[in-house]
Amino acid sequence: MIRRGRKNSYRVLRRLLLLMLVLYALFYAYGRWFGFNPEHILENSLLKKQNFEAEVQEVVSPRYKIKAYLYQDKTNPIVSMSFIFKGAGWSAEPSNQAGISALLEQMLLSGAGKYTEEQLVDILEDKAISISFSSGKDDFYGSVLASKENSTAAFDLLKTIFSAPRFEQPELKRAKERLFEALKQQQEQPGRVLSLAFSKELYANHPYGRNPLGSLQTLKKLQRDDLVEFMQKAFTRENLIVGVAGDITTNELAHLLDDVFSSLPENMKLGKVPSFEANFISKNKDIELTTAQNIAMFAVSGVARNDPDFYPLYVANFIFGGSGLNSRLSLAARENEGLTYSIGTSLGLDDKQPLLVGSYSATPANFDRVGQILLREWKDFAQNGATKSEVNAAKDYLIASYNLRFASIADIATILAYMQRDNLGRDFLEKRNEYVDAVKVEQVNNAAAKYFDENKLIQVNIGNFAKNFNEQEAQ
């Protein structure tokens, strides 16, 4: 009896085991063939991971020893150059000339050498040459994009713009009028009003707190000679940084650098922007304005690009508010509660005061609730940090998406210029994924504890804060 019983129970057990095995096999087969199995798809992918070698060469011009990074690519007959005049952005403007770099940005294409504005634009359009200038907070930027066939003409024009800008009266008048108009339209958009007020709140009288377009008063006074003088002081070989990508040889580039930038003075003469001693103490300020939605901006001190904390904070920011819909902030306020369309954070890498900065917007009825969620998540992140799986997922994204930045020749040229600006090293493109991969959970959490400090969180809001505000009526 006992033996038979044992035999029976063995049989039952065997059948049970067999059944489980069959069920597991079915489950596995279903998952593999009918369900979603990302690992299986990747393993069997027809298109395998390729080593993308973004080889960067350093080219030095024979005469003036101008240095440039070059990424050669002959996929298409296109050449792009990106250049930076370091320290020549709008914060370096003399205060009585505020707005001069925004004016210069427009005037540089208003005629040069033998060409009037119309003739210059005509050539640019006929040959599809793009030359653009842009005044940033710390630096002044420029770029050139042209087909290989028209690249000689493109760089000749750039050379003429640097050596013989015309800055004529009718063009100057028009450029100023456009800036006056831009100043007026700036005040129409609540987001831009907030952004200006936020800078003022953070930086007070430091140049970073200025309006990038200057003011009506300062712009009105600017004359041709002021532009020439600013250019002479700001656009020099000393503070020039160049990145080039596309269908061009090292030899061609070496001679091009000497030629295009030959007229620039040797030394930078623009005054240095004063340093900024951040002493952020938590505050939350409202600006009353009738809008459909309230908007918030918030910030704490961040880190410079070369700080040892950069990569840990880069990963921390990605997890907290930098990764779009999957960030902690977005999951909590948008995906789980449907309170807002956008909420997020990013790293600001300005020279004098790097920031961890964020924003959100929501209708007045939801706005306070989103603010509560921000604070709840902020404190939790500072205290408990991220989990190992969050850090790994963030690193996976940052590494796997890295090649996406090589989509266009113009983007590559810009990256090459920034690599030099921030002293990242010529091997940066090869090493960057290693830098990200090396970030440890503890480092991320130390960065979270150090930088996500609620006692230093500055927030400014714009919108409807009066108690009797009625959203329905406001529609």
Add this chain to the structure above:
Amino acid sequence: MAGFAPLSEAGAAIFGASEFYLDNGLRVIVVPNHKAPIVKQMLWYKVGSVDEKPGQGGIAHLLEHLMFRGTKKVSHDKYNDVTQANGMDGNAFTSQDFTAYHQSMDISRLELAMFLEADRMLNLDLSQENFELERDIVYQERKQVVENNPAAAFNENLRRLIWGEHPYARPITGMPEEIKNLKLDDVRDFYHQYYAPNNAILVLAGDITPETAKILAEKYYGKLKAKPSPEEVDWPELKSGGATHLEMSLPRINSVRLINSWVVPAYVQEKNDIYALAVLSKYLGEGKTSKLYKRLVKNKKVALAVESSYDYGGRSYGSFSVYAIPQDGVSPQNLQKELSEELNRAINEIDDQAIEKTKLKMRSGLVLLRDNPNDAAMIVGSMAAVGMSLEEIENYEANIEAVNADMVRRMAKAWLRAENMVSGVLKPMEAKHD
């Protein structure tokens, strides 16, 4: 499956693309670009806000949001986690005529993206909870993106005036009260009606050959079942009510804007007219060498800015607009008078020399379009979506070249008539005394 379409005979193909159809009707276009090991996948559906029933404004856009909320196989969280872990940058947009979903990624992750995109074409899991969350989110989106702009009310009223009973009159987001009243069942019906392989176009642009693309498209999209083709919208005939004018003073507006608009043919109506209308727009008001800029901004100094635009890419009519900002001290009435006068003069001055010069400017930049696969996917996709053959897309240069002064003049005289013009003026609440 049909064979690969031949490239254009002229040999001046802009993109060097290929195309083929799957048996289920999915059109696939491949734009090779081997600069970096990356690829962009775009899936365009021929459905947009024009397909919404009256009172259901915003349903196409809400469905676009819900497409990210998970399917029967892949949950919302899983979708987010997998796309993030694999470095995909994705998004989607809804227009009046189309809805498109797109991702950029390393080429080794393309199959994963194709699986996910094919899966959500037919297997969306539409729960009441997700529906309510996304309905709240698109309501917030409208407040943020549309209504926080102080010119929003003007823009929406002008659209109504231009388009009347036509569905182009409605905002893509829907009106706030429409959004709040949308029902899950209606979203479900909309999804089942319009999301099908035979109502979509797949564009793959990047480090991939047409041969590989064909194998992969077949593998991931080939098994999806076609559906009965959705009926095309019964476009109302547009009756011109004569010249109409809208003038609005809005709070927070600090400066005056003036706009003149005409309803004109789009590609679907007059394939042959769109190139002449595009040349006309460039000639009149695109850039600092255009006629209207030279006359109104430089010579007469009555405007600070003037620009024209022509949109041929809809499923119904196209539109042609001229936009201007008056110089300080110039009244909108005066600027309108000058603009109308200079417009007529410019049209009368159309000649071979000016048109040849304009065409040169339009053709010269085409080589640059080969650079960025992301841009290529967008351009090719938007042109294919209105029904252009690949040959037509690739032959853009030749089609522009074929335009002559007579054709441009004929278009201008036929369509930019004062009696068909809708004009609008947006201005500050009170007259400024400065």
